[in-house]
Amino acid sequence: MLTLFPNIHQGRRLKKDDQINGDLPFVMAGTTNTGVVRNIGNDVRVFPKHSLTIDIFGNTFYRGYEFGAGDDTGVFWNDKMKDSKVLLYLKTIIEKSLVGKYDFGSKLRASQTHNFQFDIPKINNQIDYTFMSDFIRAVEKLVIKDLVIWADKKIAATKEIVDGV
Template identity: 60%
Template sequence: MGDLFDSSNGNFDIQKSHINDKGYFVVTAGETNNGILGKSDVEARIFEANTITIDMFGFAFFRQFEYKMVTHARVFSLKPKFKTTHKQGLFLASLFKHLKTKFGYDNMCSWAKIKDDKIQLPINRDGDIDFEFMESFVAELEAERVAELEAERVAELEAYLAAASLKDYELTADELSALSKFENYNWGEFEYRKIFNHIKQGKRLKKDDQICGDLPFVMAGITNNGVANYISNPIIMFPKNSITVDIFGNVFYRDFEFSAGDDTGVYWNDEREFSKEIMLFFATAMSKSLLGKYSFGNKLRSSKSFNIAMELPTNNGEIDFEFMNNFIKAIEKLVIKDVVLYSDNKIKATKSIVSSNQ
């Protein structure tokens, strides 16, 4: 490789204390953030853009910008002895990726150890390095990545729409109205027992007695939304379209059949089929009514919750289920729209990087 690159090292040992987000990027050892420690304006040697850095572990990166190096991290710079474009530089840097499998703390990489190594490069019919192939190969990979991101975006959108049973994320007139009226709407208090005709406590099942299976087993806590295990024990099964409230007041909507431990209460109504959106609204209202009231020293049991009241929107003194339904659908669509915009921005950023390197 000595006939392809010139190598050089830094002349000042930059420390973390020198990082001040000013001046030039500082390159150190490691893969995190592509080895970029931050920026510093400390007086130190500045290395040219369009060069390759290799650290003591063998991590190699192409640098299209000027930079400084942390010398104690044993980073060295390779400058090609020929003019290199960004894509060609990426291609060349990829040829050093195998070094990270050869070097480490016990055997640190250095230019002296690798300068006599050989690398394979594409050549044209005249036997010269085929820079045009390198350029087109990386361009093709970049185009494939953009296509992958666009495919992921479509898949994500379709998955969210399917999960929410929505055809699109455009708000209807009723949904827009619900959002605009939410803060100034009429509200009333309604006891849990007036909403649910079933308020039950789960059954104790010690961890050692749990048999592995497919039935979600809900216990107190917020990790994994309270699903502590999947069991096959012949134990009480609760219906989907239910709400669970644990002894600490953590509330979750369940759209699947499940079982629950004795530290969790279950709430549902089998005389009136509330929609998923209505149940989600109930769950949020219940969570608000319980916030900060229960803990290890004051545990909530379902039997103590019958007379607890939640605030719900009303119309002529009655619960306004239509408003609740429209409001939750609007919130779902806004969340989906945020996901779509995030994906679109990710694709846009990738395209911008690719186009700027043409």
Template identity: 40%
Template sequence: MGDLFEIGTGSLLPADEQIKGDVPRISVKTTDNGVLGSYNTAENQKARHFENVISVNFFGKAYYHPYKASFDMKVHTLKILNHPFNKETGLYFTSLINHRFAGQYSYGSQLSSSKLKNENFRIKVPVHTDGEIAFDYMETYIKELEAERIKELEAERIKELEAYLVATGLNDYVLSDDEKRLIANFRNWGGAWYSFNVKDLFGKSVRGKRLKSSDRIIGKLPFVTAGETDQGISAFVGNNVQIFKRNTTTIDMFGSAKYRNYEYGGDDHIAVVNTESLPKYASLFVTATLNKSAHTGKFDYSRNFYAKDADELQIMLPITTHQKPDYELMSRYIRAIEKLVIKGVVEWKDKQIKATKKVVSKNNVD
């Protein structure tokens, strides 16, 4: 070990100097690559910094660190002599060291830097016929392992995706001729569109009720407010609040409409349009038209969108020969759009499979 590596040791960082920052601190941990946390040690003269090294703590547990970090006094550092570390060689040596020291050290019998430097501490490494260390072999071996792991992960993701598509009934993504015509003629459905008042269609919209953050009790009910992040869900609460029905649409204070396929609560920054009697896909279509009508830039912090504004909205919908909203046609159209989205996901999945196979094949050849 002493012939292979430059061996160093970390240093103590007093509690009063442990200021949170962005430099990882490597300690005697057997999880998270030994990272205790991140501290502002860049300008601390007492903290010892190393980069692109292997750490070995007093339990004999090793990790590779390609980044700059500070190290605890119970952690030793190993830097290869006369050859640069890269990710592959660093990981290969780390594996060898972990195998060498597995189960040998504890609080009662700790691994010290002097022991590491002892000539009896040896590890077996691959070499060429001329006796030189086979760094090229190490790099190729680790790349092949990584490629195989990527392949396994992709297989797991693909299996999960396929199971999800089957469980949700989304595994059918082939467009019928009728659906192809629907999409192709979307903007020219015989001119059979009409402007409807939202209140006339769905009754009066409802406004949510304010619930201060400090009063919220952690629970399972999604609580909706204004915003695009996480679909406007600000928390999950257990408070006794009004519960709005699934298959309804919320419009927030900025005029942004979102479909909700679950029960939820809402604060006073949202209006709820009662579309629950519609088929799911028709409700999704209506949500899109509500968003087009309300989310125009007219509403902001100084001019909020309220339930009364929802009642005044006019939305354009395709109609039947009886001049009624054609919810069946809307449902078929949204289902066709959903198939296109699913098809895009499946095509992405297939590309990932091909890319993975290409990586594995290249590494095997190299």
């Protein structure tokens, strides 16, 4: 069995009333602002950029920056895995496998995730990091293409209205 994330840690409890203003993004459970509740100046563990966070509800996010985390958030990283595209691919696979499994009555904790298994692309029984990275790049290009088409349609519609006046 391959271990994608040899580093799995839970954040620590930091009540809202105890948080002080600062520069470190602080991650808690939720999807608003990708779980970042505020920037703090408290003396908390700083987790490395190129990490994934998974909260008690299974919400999963890629973090391309250093951050702190509350006790309702697990942090996953591999010091050898720095490609944001690969991590975005893995984030999606993990999050999709967790959808609907956790809620207030059944919370996910980092300690429960050590034996999770996910289907990931492999070639010759090795993780295919190139496929994952290329796949995300292709998706990004398609999104940009669709955005350009949408913007062109908006511009054309605006011109039609302006020319008609």
